[in-house]
Structure formats: structure tokens, C-alpha cells
Amino acid sequence: MATPETTGGGRDARRWLVTLAARERRSLGLAVVAGVVATLATIAQLGLLAWVVSALLVEGAALGALLPALGAMALLLAVRALALYAQERLGQRASLRIRAAVRSELFDQLARLGPGWLSGRHSASLASQLVEQVESLDGYFARFRPQLMLSVIGPALILGVALWLDWLAVLFLLLAAPLIPLFMALVGMGAERLNRDQFEAVARLSGHFIDRVRAITTLQLFGHTRAATLEVHAAADDYRRRSMRTLRLAFLSSAVLEFFASVAIAVVAIYVGFGLLGYITYGPSPELTLFSGLLVLLLAPEFFQPLRTLAQHYHDRAAALGAADGLMALLAERPDPVRHDRPEAPADPEVLVELAGAEVTRPGRGQVLAPCDLRLARGEVVALIGPSGSGKSTLLQLLAGFVGSGAGERRLAPGLALAWMDQRPLLIQGSLADNLRLAAPDASAEAMAQALERAGLGELLARLPAGLETPLGERGAGLSGGQAQRLALARIFLVEAPLVLLDEPTASLDADTEAVVISALEALAAQGRTLVIATHHPALIAMASRRLRLDAGRLTEVHHDASP
Secondary structure (H helix, E strand, O other): OOOOOOOOOOHHHHHHHHHHHHHHHHHHHHHOOOOOOOOHHHHHHHHHHHHHHHHHHOOOOOOOHHHHHHHHHHHHHHHHHEEEEEEEEHHHHHHHHHHHHHHHHHHHHHHOOOOOOHHOOOOHHHHHHHHEEEEEEEEHHHHHHHHHHHHHHHHHHHHHHHHOOHHHHHHHHHHHOOOOHHHHHHHHHHHHHHHHHHHHHHHHHHHHHHHHOHHHHHHOOOHHHHHHHHHHHHHHHHHHHHHHHHHHHHHHHHHHHHHHHHHHHHHHHHHHHHHHHHOOOOOOHHHOOHHHHHHHHHHHHHHHHHHHHHHHHHHHHHHHHHHHHHHHHHHHOOOOOOOOEEEOOOOOOOOOEEEEEEEEEOOEEEEEEEEEEEOOOOOOOEEEEOOOOOHHHHHHHHHHOOOOOOOOEEEEOOOOEEEOOEEEEOOOEEEHHHHHHHOOOOOHHHHHHHHHHHHOOHHHHHHHHOOHHHHHHHHHHOHHHHHHHHHHHHHHHHOOEEEEEEEEOOOOOHHHHHHHHHHHHHHHOOOOOOOEEEOHHHHHHHHHHHHEEEEEEEEEEEOOOOOO
């Protein structure tokens, strides 16, 4: 998969799309071959039709003598239908594979960027890119790319036959042919810009709507539901206007292209008619026969048909180019700062993670974490203390590898696995088991039940009629805040990670739930795991074997006899 390094303009987007198409060159090439077969079948079918009409009207042939020709026409019709079907299927197969590859690359990119980068992006905007913008590539690869080649090969074949029949008719077709690509290019430039604006609008609308849905309870409490509804209506109406602008351009361009094609066909028809009547004596006109004149007239619409079909799919190209800009921008993102992990392990085998002069700098905020040295040994319980905004969460993210150090080093024990628990744990729409399997996909029902019991959710599980299959809504709807925290703790019990990082695990919990969570953390520590807890809670600070204070991004060790 080609990952673009720049996102500057349509030229890069076109180059990226061409690179993607090269991955399915075989399927797209076979689609073109199928289209050529359909074109040849059409030419042969029209030739037989002109011959049958000429034989009936000019030569007075009996209908029975023409039955083989009529049978051949029926056979060619079937061949053409099968060829067009094969062209469509091959194009769709290539498009499906390309879109799957792009979506896989996007997921890999999100994994590389890590939670630290994702926390600053709206989930609705990312979902729009992963779903809608990737799907917008479909028409480009399935239809436009094969038709681009067929719009050259098909008319060339028809011109060759028409040139053999009457070169003057070919001249009329050639005079009109460039007008269609010209208007396609002019329309395409505007359509590309409109599609790009439309993708941005739908991403904003998605985020706007999800924000209002998530805050619906707060809006109701403060009596702002009507104002929020009007804002959503305004954003949706803006998207509607943008969509109608794109459709208006599409219909207008189609009308213009049909006009020029119809005028060209009419000119050929007039030429053939006057030539057969003897009113035109220039060039090959006196040699026109019913067969040659009728065949030229039948071929004229087919000459323009590949160009008209390309014009129809030209908007697929514009949509793909508009989507490519956003996808390329996401693929070009880089973690900031760049990670400086050392491949070798710490010198001491008892040390899991070692930081040496590591620091974190964020754009617009400067130095968030000053250069620090830290060693985390097996079985330690470390409390990170300090005022809000001092850098505790950043240090946890650095230890986890979610952000990189702009300088210094981060050394890891070989094969180190870690567990992470945020103060707002990620819960998905699905069953209890689905949420537990986020951490351990192969966990058995017995192991999940034991993990819930150890996290203090045993009684809740026993009361649920569906047990582990009890459905939860998005973000854990159906659970209280404390139950959601304990469900996240249960995931940690499911994995045998020697390093556990926790960011304010008791934030916003009542006293009873706090006690359960603290008891569960003590059980984790008793297993010999290394716990690093960012907290203000006195009980969690008291259970720590080490205390580290962060103040304005500077890390210092606090002795147990000192005040936290």
C-alpha cells in the first residue's frame, strides 16, 4: 500500500488513485477486455442488421434465407450481455479489493498514531473517513477506470469500420468528439471541488449531531434542546444545499454532453440521407448504399456511447478525488513527537520500563513533560501525584507508547505486555462478553465470569437474566459509572500484563464504588504486577510503594515520610 507523504492538491490525489489501481491491474485489465468484446459484438450485430435490412429492401431476399443472420444477431446479443456482465463483475471485484486494502491501511495508520493522537480527533469525522470516503472510491475503480480505456478503444474500433465505409462521415464524428472530453474536464474541475466541500460538510455534520446526542441529558436539564435542534437543522440544511449543488452540476453537464452528441448524430443522419438521395456528390457520397449509409448511421450513436458513459462516471472520479484528499491527509499524519524507543532491554532484568532523558513536546503547548529518568521494577505500585494539568496523563501515555519522546530514550523489557485503564474507559455497543473480549478475544465464559467477580461485579452478573450476553448500549449505556469502571478493571484481570497503567481510576465514583475499585487494585498488586496510578485519592496514594510528583512537567521522587 502506497502511503502518501504529501497532500498538496489534485495531482497527488490522482497519482495516489493511479497507484491503487495498479494493485488490481489484472482485474481491471480483464474488465477492459470484456468491454472490448462487448463493443466488437455490438459492431458485428449492427453490421448484420444493416445487411438484413439492405437484403430485404434492395435485393428483395426472402425472409427464410435471412434466418441464419437473425440467429447470429441473437447470439451476438447474448455475447454482448455476458461481456458487459463480466466487465461489471471484474470492476466491482477490483474495487472491493482496493477499498478493503485502503481501509486496512487506514486502521493500521490509526494504530500507529495511537490513542494520544486519536484523543484530539472527533470520532464521527474519523468514522466518516473510514466509511463514506472509502466507499466513495468504489465508482472510480469499478466503473471509471475501465471506462476510461474503453472510451478510447471503443470509438477507435468504430471509426475504423466507419472509415472503411465512408471517410466523410468519420470527419463529422471527429469534429464533434473533442467537445465531450473538453466539457467533461471543465465540469470535472468544479465537481471535484464541490465533492471535497461536501465530504468536509458531512464530517462536520456527523460530529455536530453526535455531540448533541451525547449531551442530550445536559441540554434537557438546561432547557436548550430547541436551540440544539435548530443548530442540527441548520447544519443538515447546509449539507442539503451542497448536495443539490453537486447534483445540479451533474444534470447540467449531462444535458450539455447529450446535446453535442445529438447534434453530431443528426449531422451524420442528414449527410447519409442527402447522400442517398443524390443531393451530395462530394467525396465518397456517390458511393453510398443503403447498407453502408445505414451502418454508418447505426454506428454514430455507438461512437458516442463510450464517451457518454465516461461522462456519467466522471462524477465518480470527482467524488474519488474529493475523498482522496481527506484519506491522504490521514495517511500522511505522523505521531508527534516521533518515538525514540531503544530496541534493547533495560540492563536490569527486573526493570520493565526505563526512561532516560525522555521528554514530550506538543504543538502549541511547548514542553509538556521535562526530560526525566525513571525505572519501573516488577511488583512496584507507583502513585503519580500532582495538580491537574501537570503532565500525569502524558507520562502514562509515554510509558504506554501512545506518544513518543522528542528526545531521550524509552527501553522496554523483551515481550512486555501492558494494560491500560482510562478514567473514561472505552465501552462499545454489544454484550458484556463483547466488551470483555476487547482485551482477551479468546477468553472463555468461565474466565470472564471470574474476572467480573474479582472486579466486584459478581453480584451484578448473577442478577442479570442473560448473564454475559446482556446487551450494553454505546459507551456502556445500561451501567452506572462505577460499574463501567469495574468492567474495565475486569478486562485487566483477563490479561496477564505485568505492567498496568491507570489514569484516575476512582474519578467521579461514590465512596462505596471507590472502595470496591481500590480493593480490586490491591488484588492486582498482590499478583505481583507493576501498577502505575495517576491519582489524587489518598487511599491509592497510601497503597503505593513509590510516589512520584509531577509539577509543571517536572518529575521528582517523593519519600514516604514527606507530605504528598
